[in-house]
Amino acid sequence: MMKMKIALVGISGYGGMVLYQMLQHHSQVTQIELYGHQQTVPTPLSQVVPLFVGDHTHQVLPYDSSKIMAHNDAVFFATSAGVTSQLAAPFIAHHFPVIDLSGDYRLKQPATYEKWYHKPAAKLADLQMAHYGLAELNDARHQSYIANPGCYATATLLGLAPLIQDHLVDVDSIIVDAKSGTSGAGKTPSAMAHFTQVNDNLQLYKVNEHKHIPEIVQQLQQWDSTVSAIQFSTTLLPITRGILATIYVKATPTTTATMVDHVFQTTYANQPFVRYTGQQMPTIKQVVGTNYCDLGVIYNEATHTIMVASVIDNLVKGAGGQAIQNFNQMNGFDEADGLPTDVLLP
Amino acid sequence: MMKMKIALVGISGYGGMVLYQMLQHHSQVTQIELYGHQQTVPTPLSQVVPLFVGDHTHQVLPYDSSKIMAHNDAVFFATSAGVTSQLAAPFIAHHFPVIDLSGDYRLKQPATYEKWYHKPAAKLADLQMAHYGLAELNDARHQSYIANPGCYATATLLGLAPLIQDHLVDVDSIIVDAKSGTSGAGKTPSAMAHFTQVNDNLQLYKVNEHKHIPEIVQQLQQWDSTVSAIQFSTTLLPITRGILATIYVKATPTTTATMVDHVFQTTYANQPFVRYTGQQMPTIKQVVGTNYCDLGVIYNEATHTIMVASVIDNLVKGAGGQAIQNFNQMNGFDEADGLPTDVLLP
Amino acid sequence: MMKMKIALVGISGYGGMVLYQMLQHHSQVTQIELYGHQQTVPTPLSQVVPLFVGDHTHQVLPYDSSKIMAHNDAVFFATSAGVTSQLAAPFIAHHFPVIDLSGDYRLKQPATYEKWYHKPAAKLADLQMAHYGLAELNDARHQSYIANPGCYATATLLGLAPLIQDHLVDVDSIIVDAKSGTSGAGKTPSAMAHFTQVNDNLQLYKVNEHKHIPEIVQQLQQWDSTVSAIQFSTTLLPITRGILATIYVKATPTTTATMVDHVFQTTYANQPFVRYTGQQMPTIKQVVGTNYCDLGVIYNEATHTIMVASVIDNLVKGAGGQAIQNFNQMNGFDEADGLPTDVLLP
Amino acid sequence: MMKMKIALVGISGYGGMVLYQMLQHHSQVTQIELYGHQQTVPTPLSQVVPLFVGDHTHQVLPYDSSKIMAHNDAVFFATSAGVTSQLAAPFIAHHFPVIDLSGDYRLKQPATYEKWYHKPAAKLADLQMAHYGLAELNDARHQSYIANPGCYATATLLGLAPLIQDHLVDVDSIIVDAKSGTSGAGKTPSAMAHFTQVNDNLQLYKVNEHKHIPEIVQQLQQWDSTVSAIQFSTTLLPITRGILATIYVKATPTTTATMVDHVFQTTYANQPFVRYTGQQMPTIKQVVGTNYCDLGVIYNEATHTIMVASVIDNLVKGAGGQAIQNFNQMNGFDEADGLPTDVLLP
Incomplete structure (x- = not known):
């Protein structure tokens, strides 16, 4: 097991920033090179990301795929959808390991x-080759091209997996009421993310149109081919980090509360980053800053409805954290290496 | 139509404070007396409620039912559940008009x-006599004892009414994912409402156990006796005022998007305080400070699910505002008298 | 005293929106016409300002100075600095009453x-003719051209006036640590006002460079010609509405706490919109939604420093509210007509 | 240099929680024992602090000074003022190393x-023996009894030190306008820290009466014995973590901007946790989660006033972080061991 040199493309977005912080704590990463496809000359990191005010070590280098491959052992793309598929092609052609945080390689x-x-989509062959890196359920060992799941998809799929895999619910009844902090909407100022508009407010957006819907359905279908569609809403919260996906699904007539509890217990028994807390509902706060996904589940006898509350930090478990978890699996490293478990208190 | 003198019992809670502000703008109210059952001597209002820093006109008087009846033409109770039913009995015995904002008279x-x-519940006879004041759908004309609906119940019932009354949906599929600001949780400091706990967080609470559930079911059953139970979750938001109830329900096979749109249009065509905006999703911000309930509705062809987004200001339409609306109906006043329509900008 | 027709130019900014709401409650205003210099055709108000979702009465008309003068009795400009001075010239030329909320006419x-x-500045003659409308201290009676003060200037000047007018302090020691909510920064999305940047943060900006500094100094000099400069800092708060100006100034050796208390008492004894609360420190919350300026003052024996805490709602007392107060003074109306005094609870 | 076993008394408060997280990352700490003086039996940590939901390793033990000394090499007290001085006496008597985060040993x-x-105060002899652990300026090497500075005191003193030590300012002109998030006010629910009261608000409190004033003055007097008093205000912010101390002080006639810049550069040239950014004003956000104190300074030629903006995370640099920094100095460890430098993004 060798130490590795890593390139990170796309440091200026929130996902890239957080990924960079975590990679610095990884015991097997000896060097991190930062690249930006908007830079034309090497630029001090603290100039590209003012919050890294004290980081005088790193520069952001102009994007150069040959140089990346010459200097490094793997590349993370924290670039936007539509950009990554254009940048990643030469790496795939040269069989160079890629972990992509955008949505470009998630759909088959x-x-x-x-x-x-x-x-425009990436090539069919490349899409087919990519591994959908839902880390707890799809092992990335020996994979080279990781499509890291979306933040909403991660929270939703971890909440639904035990129920769908074990066929405990009516697959036509899946409803996800997902809520996210504004860091999920990115760094570019907009009317919708203006402080004055977000503060003291809730905004529903992209109802039934969010890009994470098809990757959720695609993965659910791998677990149960009879799934056809889900009801999925997204609400913008007046907080910075964190997702709560509140999931509702009808139990089948034979499903009992005990069965539901048991399947959550067993599915995640050996997973260090999923914490199932039974009927105790998790809060967003208890996972912010960490790679945890916390799950609480309540079976309502009166309505035969199972409610799952799934919380993650959208920038860690929902982005860079899961990317490192996949990187660890790919390379046979300790699954927790580099991953934060200290919650932001209080 | 005569001008009226009003007593308000319970000014120290948020509901009472806001009700008091609105009553001052009512064209038919000539006098407002404030009473508190915790006061033993008349106390300046600005001492009981520091935010009324400049109000040197009013005092909060020790509670005295005889005095209230002698001086006034009607009484509003903004007291807690369990308290009102003890205080209100003499008024009912004397056929004196009562509008109660607590939950004590809502359930039959x-x-x-x-x-x-x-x-302990109020007497059966009194419960049976009380009018459930969901203002747009249950006319309070000639009523004397108003049980003002709960805040969550108001948002939920106005969102569901057209669908249930017209039998467009599967009544066993009702799911309400309701979210509220902290003013709904009252003024008493608590661990759950501590700033440090609420800020940057979402907290699910009282899942399937919220007190507003039975009044919702009771009202739904009046519209469709086959309703038996609903799935109902409540989430505490890091905002002060406002509720968003996101409602999901399966359409019956024959229901179309056009039918859904039509029934919302017609149900609220002549209601000044319900604004139906079609597929345009309302935000909490657009109703804060007003008596409006804004409704947006999206029918999802893929899942046959209708999503209704219903927003209100929990302290106006969800409490004192609807109470005044009922008061206006009782007395044949203009339905909008005293009720705010200016949203808090921006 | 005649009823009046009013034109409002610039409804799309926060100041204009709030002004429009208040004008609708003014007993002497019979008609409000809205104009926008960006509109080329009449546009429904609810399209220009989505928060006015239910306002189907008003349209925003393309800017036309002749039409404004033909149809109306006075014009309010809620346009940006640099824009107003270009638009207002024909009105001044025709002796048509103007109330300007921008900074274009404040400096002499x-x-x-x-x-x-x-x-570029407006013409010297126009600047000299304009009345600086600090309503409590400069009476606008018989004035026709009102330069409405800036929000920070209003909070600061009302806090300093008693001390400077009565020469109780060292004029070279004035320090203002002013804090404002984001509505003061306007509606245009920006990196500094992005929710993710504002939330959980404080940002100092324009230290010693804020545009309101010269109008403060100019007014202070009218009260005491020996004032030469002030120290003035501005901090952006994670709130929407409200300003707290914390003012520090050294007392002269002969000044006592009693003298300080007395001069605040007397200066504002008959002013309905300034509430002096002695050593009780005001909060921002207690004025949001109102035209009040609340003042608390503490004299520190140990440092001979007087601290004044001055709070206003930047969009009411700091903008449209004071503009209406000036309008009332100009026309001999009741000073409080149209002005809100109900605080946003809780 | 030996590895150490550490006892931490007082895990249930915010300061103790954060200290515990950091100690777990310290390379020289091999064991952490948690004690609570309210526990009567060993209690799982996740029960005492629900946010440590996944920590099944640690228990909180009933307080027992003999046991602490038998098992450990040093003790941290994160208990309240008034409590620590009662608990710490036996440790001092036995010459056992103590680091106290309360205010009990700060004043001489x-x-x-x-x-x-x-x-009641601790004994004079103990007060005299304690070392005031302002880490950058008072080296803790060979000290055994550390009084860890208050959060406001840390931000203020680091901002003032260069100016006072070098006699560049008028010592009678010091004004500190300090603002803090609510975590500084502790975990106990209160009316002042209720979400509804804090949100959308600023609250001045304890003006000229804050407990951190005397420790600031005491330290300033060690640098310049002519200091007699400071003007010091505290404002509660609607954020959870972080302090901004805005400091104003008059320059002496001979002081120039260059001199001011130079003294800040040199004072902190070799300090890893103080970042001086010249005229670039620091934000609270850029230090949250870290042990940094960031300083920006602007000299105003017009008023001869120097403004220093000093930001810290009140729970790290203002509490547990500085405590570990002192612990590192005491024991000759790397000054940065265990201390976080990753800012909470974004």
Whole structure:
């Protein structure tokens, strides 16, 4: 097991920033090179990301795929959807390990990508080759091309997996009421993310149109091919970090509360980053800053409805943290290496 | 139509404070007396409620039912559940008009009250006599004893009414994911409402156990007797005022998007305080400070699920505002008299 | 005393929106016409300002000075600095009453304007003619051209006036640590006002460079010609509405706490919108939604420093509210007509 | 240099929680024992502090000074003022190393303590022996009894030190306008820290009466004995973590901007946790989660006033972080061992 040199493309977005912080704590990473496809000359990191005010060590280098491959052992893309698939092609061609945080390689069918993203898809062969890195459920060992799941998809799929895999629920009844902090909406100022608009407010957006819907359905179908569609809403919260996905699904007539409890217990028994707390509902705060996904579940006898509350930090478990978890699996490293478990108190 | 003198019992809670502000703008109210059952001597209002820093006109008087009846034409109770039913009995005995903002008179069956409130119920006869004042749908004309609906119940019932009354949906599929600001949790400091705990957080609470559930079910059953139970979750938001109830319900096979749109249009066509905005999702911010309930509705062809987003200001439409609306109906006043329509900008 | 028709130019900014709401409650205003210099055709108000979702009465008309003068009795400009002075010239030429909320007419010297605003100034004659409408201290009776003070200037000047007018303090020791909510920064999305940047943060900005500094100094000099400069800092708060100006100034050796208390008492004894609360420190919350300026004052024996805490709602007392107060003074109306006094609870 | 076993008394408060997290990352700490003086039996940590939901390793043990000394090499007290001095006496008697985060050992004179804390003081001999651990300026090497500075005191003193030590300013002109998030006010619910009261608000509190004033003055006097008093205000912010101390002080006639810049550069040239950014004003956000104190300084030629903006995370640099920094100095460890430098993004 060798130590590794890592390139990170796309440091200026929130996902890239957080990923960079975590990689610095990884025991097997000896060097981190930062690249930006908007830089034309090497630029001090603290100039690109003012919050890294004291970081005088690193520079952001102009994007150069040959140089990345010459200097490094793997590359993380924290670039936008539509950009990554253009940048990543030479790496795939040279069999160079890629972990992509954008949505460009998550969907297996180009037509599905184009329908939901309104952009040209990557090549079918590349899409088929990519591994959908839902870390607890799809092992990335020996994979080279990781499509890191979306933040909403991660919270939703970890909440639904035990129920769908074990066929305990009516697959036509899945409803996800997902809420996210504003860091999920990115760094570019907009009317919707203006402080004055977000503060003291809730905003529903992209109802039934969010890009994470097709990757959720695609993964659910791998667990139960009879899944056809889900009801999925997203609400913008007046907080910075964190997602709560509140999931509702009808139990099948034979499903009992005990069965539900048991399947959550067993599915995640050996997973260090999923904490199932039974009927104790998790809060967003208890995972912010960490790679945990916390799950609480309540079975309502009166309505035969199972409610799952799934919380994650969208920038860690929902982005860079899961990316490192996949990186660890790919390389046979300790699954927790580099991953934060200290919650932001209080 | 005569001008009226009003007594308000319970000014120290948020509901009472806001009600008091609105009553001052009512064209038919010539006098407001404030009473508190915790006061033993008349106390300046600005001492009881520091935010009324400049109000040197009013005093809060020790509670005295005889005095209230002698001086006034009607009484509003903004007291807590369990307290009102003890205070209100003499008024009912004397046929004196009462508008109660607590939950004490909302449920028709004492056993149901006791199950959900864990307190002794009011007398059956009084419960039966009380009018459930969901203002747009139950006209309060000629009523004398108004049980003003709960805040969550108001948002939920106005969102569900058109669908249930017209039998467009599967009544066993009702799911309400309701979110509220902290003013709904009252003025008493608590660990759950401590700033440090609420800020940057979401907290699910009282899942399937909220006191507003039985009044919602009771009202739904009046519209469709086959309703038996609803799935109902409540989440505490890091905002002060406002509720968003996101409601999910399965359409019956014959229901179309056009039918759904039509029934919302017609149900609220002549209601000044319900604004139906079609597929445009309302935000909490657009109703804060007003008596409006804004409704947006999206029918999802893929899942046959109708999503209704219902927003209100919990302290106006969800409390004192609807109380005044009922007061206006009782007395034949203009329905909008005293009710705010200016949203808090921006 | 005649009823009046009013034109409002600039409804799309926060100041204009709030002004419009208040004008609708003014007993002497019979008609409000809205104009926008960006509109080319009449546009429904609810389209220009989505928060006015239910306002189907008003349209925003393309700007036309002749039409405004033909249809109305006075015009309010809620346009940006640099824009108003271009728009207002024909009104001044025709002796048509103008109330300007921008900074274009506040400074008496064109050179001062150009130094601080980095824009061409209005004509010297127009600047000299304008009345600086600090309503409690400069009576607007018989004035026709009102330069409405800036929000920070209003909070600061009302806090300093008693001390400077009565020469109780060292004029070289004035320090203002002013804090404002984001509505003061306007509606245009920016990196500094992005929710993610504002939330959980404080940002100092424009230290010693804020445009409101010269109008404060100019007014202070009218009260005491020996004032030469002030120390003035501005901090952006994670709240929407409200300003707290914390003012520090050294007492002269002969000044006592009693004298300080007395001069605040007397200066504002008959002012309905300034509430002096002695050593009780005001909070921002107690004025949000109102036209009040609340003042608390503490004299520190150990340091001979007087601290004044001055709070206002920047969009009411700091903008549209004071503009209406000036309008009332100009026309001999009741000073409180149209002005809100109900605080946003809780 | 030996590895150490550590006892931490007082895990249930915010300061103790954060200290515990950091100690777990310290390379020289091999064991952490948690004690609570309210526990009567060993209690799982996740029960005492629900946010440590996944920590099944540690228990909180009933307080027992003999056991602490038998098992450990040093003790941290994160208990309240008034409590620590009662608990710490046996440790001092046995020459056992103590680091106290409360205010009980900060002031050298019992009378001063009793005036500001309204509680009985520790013994004079113990007060005299304690080392005031302002880490950058008072080296803790070979010290055994550390009085860890208050959060406001840390931000203020680091901002003032260069100016006072080098006699560049008028010592009678010091004004500190300090603002803090609510975590500084502790975990106990209160009316002042209720979400509804804090949100959308600023609250001045304890003006000229804050307990950190005497420790600031005491330290300033060690640098310049002519200091007699400071003007010091505290404002509660609607944020959880972080302090901004805005400091104003008059320059002496001979002081120039260059001299000011130079003295800040040199004072902190070799300090890893103080970052001086010249005229670039620091934000609270850029230090949250870290042990940094960031300083920006602007000299105003017009008023001869120097403004220093000093930001810290009140729970790290203002509490547990500085405590570990002192612990590192005491024991000759790397000054940065265990201390976080990753800012909470974004």
